[in-house]
Amino acid sequence: xxxxxxxxxxxxxxxxxxxxxxxxxxxxxxxxxxxxxxxxxxxxxxxxxxxxxxxxxxxxxxxxxxxxxxxxxxxxxxxxxxxxxxxxxxxxxxxxxxxxxxxxxxxxxxxxxxxxxxxxxxxxxxxxxxxxxxxxxxxxxxxxxxxxxxxxxxxxxxxxxxxxxxxxxxxxxxxxxxxxxxxxxxxxxxxxxxxxxxxxxxxxxxxxxxx
Amino acid sequence: xxxxxxxxxxxxxxxxxxxxxxxxxxxxxxxxxxxxxxxxxxxxxxxxxxxxxxxxxxxxxxxxxxxxxxxxxxxxxxxxxxxxxxxxxxxxxxxxxxxxxxxxxxxx
Numbered sequence: 001x002x003x004x005x006x007x008x009x010x011x012x013x014x015x016x017x018x019x020x021x022x023x024x025x026x027x028x029x030x031x032x033x034x035x036x037x038x039x040x041x042x043x044x045x046x047x048x049x050x051x052x053x054x055x056x057x058x059x060x061x062x063x064x065x066x067x068x069x070x071x072x073x074x075x076x077x078x079x080x081x082x083x084x085x086x087x088x089x090x091x092x093x094x095x096x097x098x099x100x101x102x103x104x105x106x107x108x109x110x111x112x113x114x115x116x117x118x119x120x121x122x123x124x125x126x127x128x129x130x131x132x133x134x135x136x137x138x139x140x141x142x143x144x145x146x147x148x149x150x151x152x153x154x155x156x157x158x159x160x161x162x163x164x165x166x167x168x169x170x171x172x173x174x175x176x177x178x179x180x181x182x183x184x185x186x187x188x189x190x191x192x193x194x195x196x197x198x199x200x201x202x203x204x205x206x207x208x209x210x211x
Numbered sequence: 212x213x214x215x216x217x218x219x220x221x222x223x224x225x226x227x228x229x230x231x232x233x234x235x236x237x238x239x240x241x242x243x244x245x246x247x248x249x250x251x252x253x254x255x256x257x258x259x260x261x262x263x264x265x266x267x268x269x270x271x272x273x274x275x276x277x278x279x280x281x282x283x284x285x286x287x288x289x290x291x292x293x294x295x296x297x298x299x300x301x302x303x304x305x306x307x308x309x310x311x312x313x314x315x316x317x318x319x
Contacts, residue, residue: 013257
């Protein structure tokens with residue numbers, strides 16, 4: 001192993017030790033849970049409000065995650081500031097995610113403007129591709145391979161959902177089933193990683209007076 | 212620590228920085244080299260050293276001028292941030308270069 005490779009590995013380990021606590025998986029799972037639950041609410045609340053109603057829920061989850069990270073994770077894992085290489089990677093990821101979100105927004109606008117004139121399965125294909133692209137970029141720049149799996153699941157969710165719906169096996173384009181399973185996997189994986197972090201990193205004991 | 216007289220062919224080993232050469236300190240310096248700064252707990256988690264062990268090695272690195280330790284209070288709790296100095300960064304690079312050279316020069 002060359003010196004360069006081992007330094008890269010050391011940096012990667014440092015980054016994952018600090019950031020891989022499973023809490024982002026839980027947040028992402030809660031976000032994509034909306035795709036599973038919102039279709040049921042849309043009949044009574046309308047398409048727009050059935051999605052907006054999730055904002056306070058996400059806000060609460062996000063706030064909880066920030067507090068858990070501050071009072072539970074940081075005392076166990078410690079604090080670190082990353083070097084320029086990592087900062088550059090995170091900046092590149094931000095740029096890619098901005099582009100991906102812009103693409104998703106454009107897709108939404110096009111879907112609204114062309115409603116009824118384009119075959120229904122076209123939008124799920126593009127939505128899935130956008131999600132796959134975003135998660136693949138995150139997996140690459142964050143050195144977290146499981147995000148590729150999430151991207152793949154999110155790519156398949158609208159496609160399989162649409163197929164289930166067209167075959168008559170599911171309602172609401174199959175989203176409650178496919179996105180429900182995907183979101184559930186994310187939340188469970190996140191919770192398992194978080195529990196393992198608690199198990200493997202007990203609070204520093206009495207022998208650490210200065211920390 | 213001075214090395215005993217050795218075969219001239221192995222002379223480059225005598226130039227290896229002994230402050231860095233101890234495995235625990237090398238591990239600490241490697242992690243500090245790839246981040247901007249870290250605290251005690253983070254270094255303990257990464258290296259697997261106990262607080263006492265880590266403290267001893269950090270003191271040696273501090274005495275050599277390779278790291279700085281900034282003590283502050285967060286709330287009522289003391290908190291120490293450790294970072295590599297420019298001298299420490301240069302010494303680490305030099306150590307890496309020397310070791311690579313020594314190992315490359317060894318016969319198969």
